[in-house]
Amino acid sequence: MATQHSRSAARVMLAPAVFLLLVWMLVPLTMTLYFSFKRYLPLRGGDQGWVGFDNYVRFVTSSAFWPSVQTTLLIVGGVLLITVILGVLLALLLDQPMWGQGIVRILVIAPFFVMPTVSALVWKNMFMDPVNGLFAHLWKFFGLAPIEWLSQASMLSIVLIVSWQWLPFATLILLTAIQSLDSEQLEAAEMDGANPLARFGHIILPHLSQAITIVILIQTIFLLSIFAEIFVTTQGSFGTRTLAYLIFQRVLESQNVGLGSAGGVYAIILANIVALFLMRIVGKNLDA
Amino acid sequence: MGHIVLDNVKKSFGDITVIPPLDLQIEDGEFVVFVGPSGCGKSTLLRLIAGLEDVSSGTIRIDGQDSTAVPPAKRGLAMVFQSYALYPHMTVRKNICFPLRMAKLDKAEQDRRVEQAAAVLNLTEYLDRRPGQLSGGQRQRVAIGRAIVREPAAFLFDEPLSNLDAALRVGMRLEISELHERLKTTMIYVTHDQVEAMTMADKIVVLQAGIIEQVGSPLELYRTPRNRFVAGFIGSPKMNFLEGPEAAKHDARTIGVRPEHITPSPSEGVWKGRVGVSEHLGSDTFFHVHMEGCAEPITVRSGGEVDMHHGDAIYMTPDPGHIHRFDGEGLRIA
Ligand SMILES: Nc1ncnc2c1ncn2[C@@H]1O[C@H](COP(=O)(O)OP(=O)(O)OP(=O)(O)O)[C@@H](O)[C@H]1O
Ligand SMILES: [Mg+2]
Numbered sequence: 001m002a003t004q005h006s007r008s009a010a011r012v013m014l015a016p017a018v019f020l021l022l023v024w025m026l027v028p029l030t031m032t033l034y035f036s037f038k039r040y041l042p043l044r045g046g047d048q049g050w051v052g053f054d055n056y057v058r059f060v061t062s063s064a065f066w067p068s069v070q071t072t073l074l075i076v077g078g079v080l081l082i083t084v085i086l087g088v089l090l091a092l093l094l095d096q097p098m099w100g101q102g103i104v105r106i107l108v109i110a111p112f113f114v115m116p117t118v119s120a121l122v123w124k125n126m127f128m129d130p131v132n133g134l135f136a137h138l139w140k141f142f143g144l145a146p147i148e149w150l151s152q153a154s155m156l157s158i159v160l161i162v163s164w165q166w167l168p169f170a171t172l173i174l175l176t177a178i179q180s181l182d183s184e185q186l187e188a189a190e191m192d193g194a195n196p197l198a199r200f201g202h203i204i205l206p207h208l209s210q211a212i213t214i215v216i217l218i219q220t221i222f223l224l225s226i227f228a229e230i231f232v233t234t235q236g237s238f239g240t241r242t243l244a245y246l247i248f249q250r251v252l253e254s255q256n257v258g259l260g261s262a263g264g265v266y267a268i269i270l271a272n273i274v275a276l277f278l279m280r281i282v283g284k285n286l287d288a
Numbered sequence: 289m290g291h292i293v294l295d296n297v298k299k300s301f302g303d304i305t306v307i308p309p310l311d312l313q314i315e316d317g318e319f320v321v322f323v324g325p326s327g328c329g330k331s332t333l334l335r336l337i338a339g340l341e342d343v344s345s346g347t348i349r350i351d352g353q354d355s356t357a358v359p360p361a362k363r364g365l366a367m368v369f370q371s372y373a374l375y376p377h378m379t380v381r382k383n384i385c386f387p388l389r390m391a392k393l394d395k396a397e398q399d400r401r402v403e404q405a406a407a408v409l410n411l412t413e414y415l416d417r418r419p420g421q422l423s424g425g426q427r428q429r430v431a432i433g434r435a436i437v438r439e440p441a442a443f444l445f446d447e448p449l450s451n452l453d454a455a456l457r458v459g460m461r462l463e464i465s466e467l468h469e470r471l472k473t474t475m476i477y478v479t480h481d482q483v484e485a486m487t488m489a490d491k492i493v494v495l496q497a498g499i500i501e502q503v504g505s506p507l508e509l510y511r512t513p514r515n516r517f518v519a520g521f522i523g524s525p526k527m528n529f530l531e532g533p534e535a536a537k538h539d540a541r542t543i544g545v546r547p548e549h550i551t552p553s554p555s556e557g558v559w560k561g562r563v564g565v566s567e568h569l570g571s572d573t574f575f576h577v578h579m580e581g582c583a584e585p586i587t588v589r590s591g592g593e594v595d596m597h598h599g600d601a602i603y604m605t606p607d608p609g610h611i612h613r614f615d616g617e618g619l620r621i622a
Contacts, residue, residue: 182371182373184369184370184371184373185373185374185375187340187360187367187369187373188367188369188373188375188434189375189386190340190359190360190361191338191340191360191361191365191366191367192361192386192387192390192434192438193361193387193390193391194361194386194390198390202375202386203375206375206377206378207376207377209377
């Protein structure tokens with residue numbers, strides 16, 4: 001795209017896509033902003049006029065706000081931690097030549113294709129059910145009292161379910177990154193006297209840093225807004241109410257669109273703060 | 289020290305035997321070059337010595353010790369890879385220092401050795417750069433630097449110059465030879481470029497399909513190639529081979545004469561032909577001569593500038609003292 005002509009042609013050709021994206025993003029955003037300044041209760045009088053920042057103040061001062069932010073960050077952090085660590089280990093494992101490699105790889109990727117609602121239901125009913133769940137049977141087999149996962153260890157349960165869904169994604173990205181590592185580098189390190197652990201720490205992990213960054217950034221975007229897993233399992237009780245879930249409750253359970261919209265704007269702000277921090281911490285890996 | 293003995297070493301990948309049982313002895317301080325066509329097993333042989341591949345059978349002794357099962361790091365050998373295999377996320381200093389860090393040398397000693405290696409290789413200004421910010425020749429030197437700081441018993445080079453341009457290659461060739469003069473450490477050098485082999489080696493090992501065809505000094509191989517393969521491989525341009533009646537005159541199946549041992553003349557000589565392509569290099573001129581009864585054109589060297597052109601008749605006289613004779617199996621007839 002060197003010449004003036006080809007550049008302007010490129011702009012013209014890009015225009016429809018850019019326009020579509022803009023509309024796609026701007027319409028919902030404007031509507032959210034619009035409603036957030038209104039008192040709008042669909043079943044109790046409908047649109048009742050402008051209220052200024054009332055909704056914003058009410059949303060933050062509600063006792064549920066800060067815990068929900070905390071819950072959101074905990075879930076995001078927990079899932080990131082589990083998926084990145086296990087993802088690296090699984091990728092290392094899958095990179096080894098072994099029998100039935102193709103099938104094993106497909107099996108590892110499979111959870112990613114299961115819809116969140118379905119996987120949450122499967123976990124809830126087949127694994128974590130305190131009476132019939134597999135975990136309950138396992139616990140009983142060892143003579144222990146079964147855990148009521150979703151109420152006693154609600155956060156852990158949700159983090160586990162979501163991690164299970166996102167692990168394939170992390171593994172896949174990290175596996176391709178590992179496969180792109182020049183094997184001569186590892187051999188050179190071996191000749192240089194690096195044991196397997198040192199080779200991992202000094203060669204493989206730095207090589208993976210870029211891929212890990214990408215995994216973290218992409219997963220964060222999606223994890224900030226997880227919903228189905230909570231809706232299907234705890235319905236936001238037992239301290240699992242995330243910001244997204246709180247907004248859902250305000251809009252649909254309390255039928256307060258204005259308040260929910262204000263929450264939506266806070267969610268945008270939270271996402272941006274998180275993104276800013278992440279870019280600060282890991283973003284420099286993307287330059288290399 | 290760096291005395292390496294291969295005893296009956298064999299290597300197979302599955303059913304394919306890449307290196308049939310082979311014996312080789314490398315003396316301490318020697319510059320040994322493995323040379324041969326692509327795919328003949330040079331890299332494999334080097335990697336066997338390095339310990340990066342396991343031998344299928346046979347033993348490798350380094351300084352008298354059986355090292356066949358010793359892991360690569362413990363063999364005291366350093367390797368320079370064709371792709372350099374520098375660690376991209378580390379600075380040049382850290383790259384060179386890496387083996388010392390792994391050996392847990394104390395910090396002052398690490399710094400001393402890195403500085404020293406950098407000085408030897410003219411890398412001092414680049415110590416704080418990353419490999420990505422260096423030219424090919426500089427990267428090559430970093431790779432060599434990483435090898436020399438370890439003070440290994442022997443250096444292993446796998447085609448270290450093949451990624452460099454022609455001018456730089458000549459320069460690095462000299463630098464490596466000089467390094468060998470200075471360090472007096474055993475070096476094993478793999479290449480498929482016979483010029484590199486001739487100019488650098490104390491001892492050349494010519495390989496073909498995993499078999500050692502001949503071992504000897506560059507001049508030995510040049511003067512008395514053991515068979516047709518070595519004769520054709522060593523020397524540039526290639527030796528000319530003649531069969532049929534010309535060979536029969538010398539009681540051989542094939543005779544070989546090097547281009548530099550044939551005197552061309554416009555008027556008289558033993559063989560007569562017609563000039564095809566001529567290559568003028570300034571100092572030398574090479575004529576490709578088409579001769580009756582010969583499928584391949586014969587290459588003839590003539591010193592300086594000679595006034596002969598495409599299509600001219602040319603007469604050639606081989607130097608009788610430099611005619612190589614080979615029998616039906618391609619072996620040299622003494
Ligand atoms: N891991 C492997 N598995 C199977 N065959 C291999 C393996 N590595 C090498 N070979 C085979 O062994 C033979 C020798 O390979 P090698 O790399 O030693 O050749 P080389 O002499 O170094 O060639 P080049 O000059 O092209 O580098 C080749 O025919 C190659 O196909
Ligand atoms: Mg090779």
